[in-house]
Structure formats: structure tokens, C-alpha cells
Amino acid sequence: MKSPNKYLFLFLMVSSTCMVASSSNWLTTWMGLEINMLGYIPLMFMKENTSESEAAVKYLIPQSLGSTIFIASAIVSSHFNNSQILMLMAMCLKLGVAPLHFWFPPVMASLQLTPAFILLTWQKIAPILAISSFNPPLVKSIMPIAMISALWGGIMGLNQTDIRxxxxxxxxxxxxxxxxxxxxxxxxxxxxxTTYIMINSSIFTFLTKESASSYKQLFSPKEPTKLFILAVSILSLGGLPPLVGFVMKLLVLMNTEAKLIIILGLVIGALTSLFFYLSLTFSTLLSFNKMRMTKTEMTSSQTIMFLLSQILPLSLILFFF
Structure with a gap:
């Protein structure tokens, strides 16, 4: 982000998310979602190449379609309450959850690491906050989509070799x-x-300083401490106990009002994701007892982000509970 105008678009993206979080009507929510989309698209251009332009178009079309369905359903909902389910579907399309995820992997494959990180983390906040503002009986109707998304994400991850x-x-x-x-x-x-964003921050902090694309290149023996930190961060993202990712999934299971079949689908999807993360990091963890850690490595930015990603969410849980 060498251009000063990037900071303006970053401010628009952050302020529009705050606008969605504080909105009291559907029009303000729709405006916040549109500003959020328009603020993010210029941030996708890091190297000004053709793949980024293609990714911007692939991102713009489903996002615009979701916004159009959302505002049209909001207008019709004043006469027909059943149309609010279309507003939920529009938010699911903007989130990229299965089975409305057709645009998400191609866009991620064409982006640089910084805009890819923003798309994975910050761009999820506004649609999720919009969904949480719906009536609880209506929110329960998208629980099957939550189960399908967890299952599909775990199954499709089994065939991937690219870390992105x-x-x-x-x-x-x-x-x-x-x-x-x-x-x-x-x-x-x-x-x-917060947990998801912090763990991804730890992983992307490592990835920005490496030029590896496949996991075999990523986990080649270079610096033992950094490899161990990356492996533990990935396992925390997969939900391996007793790491913080597992604690958050356990809290969801203990407090959710979803049906048993939905909970089973979520657990099976999490176990499938954990399987390919374990297979990805298994060789690194086994060879760690032969490695030596140095003092200079332990003060790196990767270590700081790793500690924050594991400690900050737990501190947040203790503060509220």
C-alpha cells in the first residue's frame, strides 16, 4: 500500500463495518455493506496485474447481486414477512458460505496476501453482524447452511496442496x-x-515473509522455531485441543440452540478439517525434538503474533465469563 489513497479506502472499509454494526434499519445496513464493498475493491490492486482485475470483477458481481437481493427483499418485507429469508440468503452469498461459495476460491487464488487476509477476516464481519440483527427464529432457518458450509469446507480441503x-x-x-x-x-x-482473526494474523505474518505456495515448500526445514509456531497456529485454526481454536468451538457447541443433526455436521466438518491440518504439520511436529531454538528467533514478529493469537482470545473469554 504505497499510495496514500489506499488509506482512504481502508478507512471507508473500517467505518462502513462500524456503520453496519450500529445501524437501526435495513437501509443503513445496505448502505454500510455497499460502502464496505466499494472500499475493499481498490485494496485488491497491489501489483496492478490482470489477475487482480479478474479477481475484482469476480468479487464485484456476486457482491452486487447480494446487495441487490438484500435491498429488494427489505423493501418487499414491509408487505410480506416471508421475503426476509431472501435477505439472509443475500448475506450468505456475500459471506461466501456453501453452497453459495462459487466466487470465493477463484477470488482468493488471484489475490496477493494482504487483500486475501482482509477478505478472509474483516470482510466477514459486516455480513455476520447483519445476520445477527435478524429475529432469532429467522436466524435458526440458516442453521442447515452452517452445517453444509462446515462439511463442504472440510471435505474440499482434503484435496488441496496450496496453502492459500x-x-x-x-x-x-x-x-x-x-x-x-x-x-x-x-x-x-x-x-x-476475534479468535479467527488473530490466528489468521499469526499465519499470514509468517506467509508474508515466505515465498512458498505449496505446504511442502512451506514446511521445509529452514528456521525451526518459526516452523513450530506456524504448525501450532494452523492446528489451532483446525481446532486441536487444548489450543484456543478448540476452546472457541467447544463454547459454540455448549451454547448453540441448533438441532443435534446440525451439531453433528459441524463436528464432522471440524474433524475433517483437523485431519488435513494434522497431515500437513505432522512431519514438522515429529522432527521438532531434533531442532534447536535460538534466542534471536524467539523475539521475532511471528512469535509475538503467535502469542497474541493464543492469549488475547482467552483473555476475552475470561473477561466476559
């Missing part, structure tokens, strides 16, 4: 868990979002 594709399908799976947490408690939703 793995994070993409993991994001689809985690979005299903976020939708399930909406029916439980707003505190748990905020804590889950």
Missing part, C-alpha cells in the same frame, strides 16, 4: 461455525471472530 486454498476452504468451514454461534450468544460470536 487450504485457508480458503478452512474459512468456509469457520464461517459455518460463526453462523452457528449467532444462535448462541453475541459474546461468543465476538470471541469466535
Amino acid at each position: 486454498s487450504l485457508l480458503t476452504y478452512s474459512s468456509i468451514s469457520h464461517t459455518g461455525w460463526m453462523l452457528a454461534s449467532i444462535s448462541s450468544n453475541s459474546i461468543i460470536l465476538i470471541a469466535y471472530l
Whole structure:
């Protein structure tokens, strides 16, 4: 982000999310979602190449379609209450949850790491906050989508070798868990979002300093401490106990009002995701007892982000509970 105008678009993106969080009517919510989309699109252009232009178009079309369905359904909902389900579907399209995720992996594959990180984390906040503002009986109607998203993200991740594709399908799976947490408690939703963003921050902090695309290149023996931190962060994202990612999923399961079949689908999707994350990091963890850690490595930015990603969400849980 060398251009000063990037900071203006970043401010628009952040302020529009705050606008959605504080809105009291559907028109203000729609305006916040539109400003959020328009503020993010210029941030997608880091190297000004053709793939980024293609990604911007692939992102713009489904987002515009979702916004159009949302505002049209909001207008019609004043006469027909049943049309509000279309507003939920529009938000699911903007989130990129299964089976409305057709635009999400191609966009992620064409982006640089910084806009990809924003798309995986911050761009999920506004649609999820919009969904959480619906009536609880209406929110429960999208619990099957949460289950399908968790299952699909876990199954599709099994065939991936690119680390960015793995994070993409993991994001689809985690979005299903976020939708399930909406029916439980707003505190748990905020804590889950914070946990997810912090763990991804730890992973992307490592990825920005590496030029690896496949997981075999990523986990080649270079610096032992950094590899261990990356492996633990990925396992925390997968929900391995007793890491903080597992604690958040356990809180969702303990407090959600979803049916048993939905909970089973979420658990199976989480176990599938954990399986390919374990297979990805297994060799690194086994060879760690042969490695040596140095003092200079332990003071790196990767270590600081790792500690924050594991400690900050737990502190948030202790503060509210």
C-alpha cells in the first residue's frame, strides 16, 4: 500500500463495518455493506496485474447481486414477512458460505496476501453482524447452511496442496461455525471472530515473509522455531485441543440452540478439517525434538503474533465469563 489513497479506502472499509454494526434499519445496513464493498475493491490492486482485475470483477458481481437481493427483499418485507429469508440468503452469498461459495476460491487464488487476509477476516464481519440483527427464529432457518458450509469446507480441503486454498476452504468451514454461534450468544460470536482473526494474523505474518505456495515448500526445514509456531497456529485454526481454536468451538457447541443433526455436521466438518491440518504439520511436529531454538528467533514478529493469537482470545473469554 504505497499510495496514500489506499488509506482512504481502508478507512471507508473500517467505518462502513462500524456503520453496519450500529445501524437501526435495513437501509443503513445496505448502505454500510455497499460502502464496505466499494472500499475493499481498490485494496485488491497491489501489483496492478490482470489477475487482480479478474479477481475484482469476480468479487464485484456476486457482491452486487447480494446487495441487490438484500435491498429488494427489505423493501418487499414491509408487505410480506416471508421475503426476509431472501435477505439472509443475500448475506450468505456475500459471506461466501456453501453452497453459495462459487466466487470465493477463484477470488482468493488471484489475490496477493494482504487483500486475501482482509477478505478472509474483516470482510466477514459486516455480513455476520447483519445476520445477527435478524429475529432469532429467522436466524435458526440458516442453521442447515452452517452445517453444509462446515462439511463442504472440510471435505474440499482434503484435496488441496496450496496453502492459500487450504485457508480458503478452512474459512468456509469457520464461517459455518460463526453462523452457528449467532444462535448462541453475541459474546461468543465476538470471541469466535476475534479468535479467527488473530490466528489468521499469526499465519499470514509468517506467509508474508515466505515465498512458498505449496505446504511442502512451506514446511521445509529452514528456521525451526518459526516452523513450530506456524504448525501450532494452523492446528489451532483446525481446532486441536487444548489450543484456543478448540476452546472457541467447544463454547459454540455448549451454547448453540441448533438441532443435534446440525451439531453433528459441524463436528464432522471440524474433524475433517483437523485431519488435513494434522497431515500437513505432522512431519514438522515429529522432527521438532531434533531442532534447536535460538534466542534471536524467539523475539521475532511471528512469535509475538503467535502469542497474541493464543492469549488475547482467552483473555476475552475470561473477561466476559
